[in-house]
């Protein structure tokens with residue numbers, strides 16, 4: 300039996316990951332009555348935003364758009380950390396390790412210079428001097444972003460939602476049926492979605508709806524996004540540093556191009572994190588056990604032995620299996636649904652979206668409240684059905 304919620308909302312945001320939480324934050328602070336829903340809870344363990352830590356870097360090769368969005372977003376992340384009085388952002392710096400064929404890092408340096416981001420170009424001698432834990436084998440030079448670092452991902456999203464609940468946001472745990480499904484077909488009227496329906500049978504009305512469902516978006520909108528978002532399985536490993544050695548907590552975030560391997564220092568004693576940024580196999584976010592493969596572990600160990608010789612025999616402390624929700628080229632989707640004037644979709648973080656949460660929230664909120672959203676790269680119309688990665 301359907302139950303209709305008597306409360307009225309201006310907006311319902313579905314999905315309390317990084318994108319949904321920042322969108323709800325912006326809508327709330329623009330004066331709207333906002334309900335935030337999630338099937339499992341803010342930044343839960345299988346959400347893309349549910350990891351321990353995420354890199355925030357300014358560099359994006361030649362891509363100025365994401366460099367500028369990182370810059371703007373970092374201001375908002377720092378302000379959140381300040382308000383929460385918690386070390387949610389760790390300013391440990393970001394180190395680009397450029398191997399042979401490292402044109403991408405050259406392009407990154409040019410963009411940082413153009414946009415005015417503080418950076419330094421290091422020789423391998425400087426690299427050894429600054430971070431003797433790192434082997435320079437197959438590294439030609441390094442690019443240093445001193446103001447970048449790491450966001451404590453799960454903690455940050457949960458802190459944001461908790462802060463906004465205190466400020467008047469309503470949060471509920473509920474799974475929402477697809478607006479493309481029979482359950483909601485009666486809720487559609489002349490190009491508008493009147494209400495959503497939860498799996499507990501609640502009907503919730505609002506003037507506008509934002510779906511920020513991460514890797515679940517292809518399930519929520521199978522006809523529209525089933526062929527346009529490609530969730531992939533990604534494995535992350537945390538290795539235990541040697542006893543009595545705190546030097547692996549004092550490293551920066553790092554990214555090796557063109558090897559596409561990255562890592563995060565030993566924060567909160569969870570272990571030294573390492574992962575390969577290449578897309579893994581296709582994943583159904585609801586069904587798979589989160590157990591890493593033996594091949595993934597072997598690849599991480601091999602890289603660790605090469606780059607961080609003191610960790611050659613480090614035991615694995617923890618692992619995670621998460622998912623990227625890739626668009627064809629890595630650009631986000633932030634757009635209005637083609638059939639419903641008051642339904643907006645925000646997602647496609649594609650393995651690099653976390654840092655941009657504040658800018659995504661601003662853009663989505665502006666689109667939902669004023670209709671202004673003029674970046675063609677985020678438009679649904681630009682989303683291809685064949686993968687060709689362009690954003691790293």
Ligand SMILES: Cc1cc2nc3c(=O)[nH]c(=O)nc-3n(C[C@H](O)[C@H](O)[C@H](O)COP(=O)(O)OP(=O)(O)OC[C@H]3O[C@@H](n4cnc5c(N)ncnc54)[C@H](O)[C@@H]3O)c2cc1C
Nearest residue numbers: 314316317318338347348354475513515648651652653654
């Ligand atoms: C291993 C890994 C490493 C990464 N590293 C970085 C990094 O270093 N730097 C960086 O910037 N980015 C990184 N990213 C990318 C970043 O984490 C994601 O782009 C970002 O978290 C996406 O957030 P989201 O809110 O779109 O999705 P999610 O966090 O997945 O949130 C979507 C939410 O929607 C909810 N939901 C779905 N369907 C429904 C429904 N029907 N009803 C109710 N709720 C629903 C889900 O439960 C979920 O909580 C990484 C991602 C992964 C997986």
